[in-house]
Amino acid sequence: MVEIYNMAGHLVRRLNQISVAVFADRMAAEGVELTPVQFAALSAIxxxxxxxxxxxxxxxxxxxxxxxxxxxxxxxxxFVARQVSSRDRRARVLTVTLAGRDLLARVRPVVRDLQGDILSGLDEDEKAQLLALLKKTTDAGNDKSRAPLTPRGGI
Amino acid sequence: MVEIYNMAGHLVRRLNQISVAVFADRMAAEGVELTPVQFAALSAIxxxxxxxxxxxxxxxxxxxxxxxxxxxxxxxxxFVARQVSSRDRRARVLTVTLAGRDLLARVRPVVRDLQGDILSGLDEDEKAQLLALLKKTTDAGNDKSRAPLTPRGGI
DNA sequence: TCGATATACTAAGCATGCTGATTATTAGCA
DNA sequence: TGCTAATAATCAGCATGCTTAGTATATCGA
Structure with missing residues (x-):
């Protein structure tokens, strides 16, 4: 038994690996080239x-x-247009193009649906429990990350 | 509210980000240059x-x-020595050097200790619950990963 | 108003993590 | 034995994810 098998870091890395693979497989099945980061950015813009x-x-x-x-x-x-902001010339202002909106409309239900596949082997209660615990600890540890969530930053 | 905030994929990615950052910070505090992957490899070899x-x-x-x-x-x-295997000339056989063993002895307790920091904001019961759920779902989803665990593959 | 400070973005560089192709070697089978 | 398939490792190439440094622009305070 390798000592890392029960470590939080190892398990989280593996689940992330699974998550990324599930996402890639579903996108490939849709004939779409889109990564998890790209979807997150598109959706947030x-x-x-x-x-x-x-x-x-x-x-x-x-x-x-x-x-x-x-x-x-x-x-x-x-999928995205980038323009220099008129109010702050340092900033680049982002908008989703028509093609981007089409893509979003198409993949959004797929992405929602695939979330269940990421947490395979768990029943609905366990999935809900895991999600709640993940939410709680990511909130608590937000500032430890190099890229913390700052939902109200800017506009 | 951005739609990804409650998605499993997003939460897992964030927790992994926190995990990697905690690891890097602790290693830096020890004055050691070692990534999570490098520790895992060293430990398993x-x-x-x-x-x-x-x-x-x-x-x-x-x-x-x-x-x-x-x-x-x-x-x-x-930290690691690499030699062509005598039984299979395609394979590269790995061993930990003396310097590698010294490093392992030094960082092993640090790595064990830092696992608790990854799951901040949870009490001991919740941490145990989260670890059990992570273990269950990573086991179930192992084959979905591009790099599944095959603990008994070859010596 | 001017000068120090902060912020937005970019560039360069390194480590992960993956795909697909290639080379060397081994194993399996007719 | 000899051909084919499988396997171990490497290489090239791309996307994330981070650090440090640099440039352009805003902001704030004396």
Whole structure:
């Protein structure tokens, strides 16, 4: 028995690995090229059109530098438009394009549905319990992360 | 409210982010340069000296290609030795060096201790519950991962 | 108003984590 | 034995995720 098997860090990493793989498989089955980060960004921009990159990073708990690259790719695929803000010329203001909205409408139900597959082997009560515990501990540990959630940052 | 906030995928990714950050902070405090993957590999090689890379990948649930790079870096830092296997010239047989054993002895208690910090905001019962649920669902979803755990694969 | 400070973004560099292809070697089978 | 398939590792290439540093722009206080 390897000593890491019962460690929180190892189990969380593995579940994240499973989560990413389930997401990739479902997107491939839909014939869509979209990563979990890209979906999160697209969905959050759609919820707050005109949000700047820094605020978006805080809204979805992603590193700002990493997010820059993610937006590059979403822009290149034509799902997101990026403009210099008129109020703050440092900032880049983001909006979802028509193609992006179409994509979102299509994958949103798929993404919602796939969440259940991530937590396989658990009954509904256990899934709810796990989600509640994950929510509680991620809230408590938010500031330990290099990319904490700051839902009300900016616009 | 952004729609991803209560999704399993998002919460798991965030907890993993917290886990990685806690690990990095503790290692930095120890003055040690060691990533979670590197610790996992070192620990597993120490548990099964002479293990080959492919078997190691299965033992700690890491992608084989990624693991190759991890071993490169551990070898370069002098913590792991890599030799062509005498029984199978395709395979690279791994052992922990003396320096690697010293490092392991030093960081092992730190790594064990930091596990509690990953799951902050939970009492002992909740931590045990969360660990049990994580274990149950990662076991059930093992095959969905691109790098499933195969603890008994090869020596 | 000016100067220090803070903020938004980008760039470079490194480590993970994956896919697909390639090479070397081994194993299985007719 | 000899052909085929499988396996171990590596390489190239791409996306995340982070650190440090740099540039442009805002903000705040003396």
């Amino acid at each position: 759609d919820a707050r059109p005109g949000i700047a990159q820094a605020a978006l990073a805080g809204a979805i708990a992603y590193d700002q530098t990493t997010l820059g690259g993610v937006i590059d790719r979403l822009e290149q695929k034509g | 120490d548990a099964r000296p002479g293990i080959a890379q492919a078997a190691l990948a299965g033992a700690i649930a890491y992608d084989q290609t990624t693991l190759g790079g991890v071993i490169d870096r551990l070898e370069q830092k002098g």
